[in-house]
Each structure stands twice: as C-alpha cells, then as structure tokens.
Amino acid sequence: MKTLHLLSHSPFTDQRLTSCLHVIGANDGLLLTGDAVLALQPGSLQRKALELMPAGVQLFALEEDLIARHLQDCLPERVNSVDYPRFVALSLQADKVNSWL
Numbered sequence: 001m002k003t004l005h006l007l008s009h010s011p012f013t014d015q016r017l018t019s020c021l022h023v024i025g026a027n028d029g030l031l032l033t034g035d036a037v038l039a040l041q042p043g044s045l046q047r048k049a050l051e052l053m054p055a056g057v058q059l060f061a062l063e064e065d066l067i068a069r070h071l072q073d074c075l076p077e078r079v080n081s082v083d084y085p086r087f088v089a090l091s092l093q094a095d096k097v098n099s100w101l
Helices: 016-023 034-040 045-051 063-068 084-093
Strands: 003-007 029-032 058-062 079-082 096-099
Touching: 003 016, 003 084, 016 034, 016 045, 029 034, 029 084, 034 045, 034 058, 034 063, 058 063, 058 084, 063 079, 079 084
Parallel strands: 003 029, 003 096, 029 058, 058 079
Antiparallel strands: none
C-alpha cells in the first residue's frame, strides 16, 4: 500500500472525508477511526461514496470504534474491521501514513 489515510472525525461535521476521497490513490488504504466510522451508517451518502471507491483502494475501520457506535454488524463487504495490532501493522506496511487532522 502506498499511503494509509487515517480519518477520525465525523463525516457529518466537516469535509475531511470528502477531501480525502478526492486525493486517495488507487493503491492507497483508508482507515476510519473514532467518529469517522459513522460514514458506514447504512443508507448514508458517505457509505455510498466509500462503496464506489475503486477496487484497489483498501478500506478499514477500527473494530473498537465500530462496536462503540453499534456499527460492527452492518459493514459493507469490502470494509475490513481491524483491531489495534492490525492498525499498527497497516501503518508499518504503508509507504507513508497521512492523518487527516
């Protein structure tokens, strides 16, 4: 993976997710943490945008945050739930990590 993009802010309060989706590359990854996992709510425009990402973009969501927001049972097929050790491994595997602060 070239770049792992990390998002932690709600997609309903600012435009970070939208900005990220405009620049994300075909061989990049996106990890949703914190309130950013709210983008996976069924029926939301943000979820549809994620589902329409090119197949080469890897999508991840932090398991702990999914559970805290009761979203663990409604993930799209292409979104992989990851724990903290896998989060660290993804960060180390990527050529670079871009945190959308």
